[in-house]
Amino acid sequence: MNFFPESESVSAQKKRVILKELVKGREAATQLKFLLQNPFRSEPSLSSHELMANMFTSFTNALSVINTSSVEPGSADGVAHRDLLFSGVNLSPVPDSGNHPSPGDCSGKRSQKGGRGRYNRRRSEKTWTELSCTTDDNHAWRKYGQKGILNSEFPRSYFRCSHKYDQGCRATKQVQQDEEYPEMYRTTYFGIHICKATPKITHSATDSSTWESYFLNSDHDSNVQVPLITPPILTTDQEFPKETHTSSDLTDHKLLDPILLSDLKDFEPSNPTIVPLGKESDNTTADNVYSCTDSQRLDMDFEVAFVHFGTDFHFEEGQLL
DNA sequence: AAAATTTGACCGAT
């Protein structure tokens, strides 16, 4: 039971990063609140889209730093960079000599029985880790393995890109339920996709399920000032399965497309319309409800999420800050 | 029938 091993090793550097991210997120929330309270004020400001993207990025980064235990045996300073999302390159300075299957190198290393070739170990690939409530990332994956991991309560699942053979895409990922937050999944990506993106969201994007995917609901936490966004009606069958029994159905969730931080990086805001709806209608207790829509960018993957946000999201006044 | 997943064996590294 080595829970919370990180409680003793939160370095000052980590704290600084976490603080910085949280402050940034709070700042974005503040601006968003102002923007929604004064929808017709024409001050130079980031769009609501951009602010939401900033909030998401900040919180995700902070969570990532908190949750990644980073006791790199050889490096005392290896704290932050390995934890940060999109740290880019894999930091282990692996010279990677003789690791790739250079032609002719096949060296007859073939077991008599299995007849398998040697596996290609892939160091020096771009790797990064995300912590999310969903396992869906808008790429087509094929599961090729699952393994129990020592000292881990949950198994780890292995996926490769579905286009490994038809397009030669070598991206893989590993997904494991988080120990500390079992409702979340820790995904480590290896390599970037070279496969052509498939336009998969052409059909009616009407079902609005996964709003909760993007936020941790910190119900009982009294001193965290996370803006409470009440999501639209969720279909329960798409809820994440609570593991009352064993923990084996990692691949069950075919949910909506989450926002990838990489997507948000090149996000350019357009002009959403924010419409105050006045007093409440059916299922909220808020006294001021705004509707925010942006129909211009339906083609973008991450935009679907924002459209859901836009058409359906409700803000409860007074719960911000 | 084809595609995706499950699962135990195999492989390389430690």
Place this chain on the structure above:
DNA sequence: ATCGGTCAAATTTT
């Protein structure tokens, strides 16, 4: 010998 990653046959799902 052990561990984590991968393969591939068997099985399930579409």
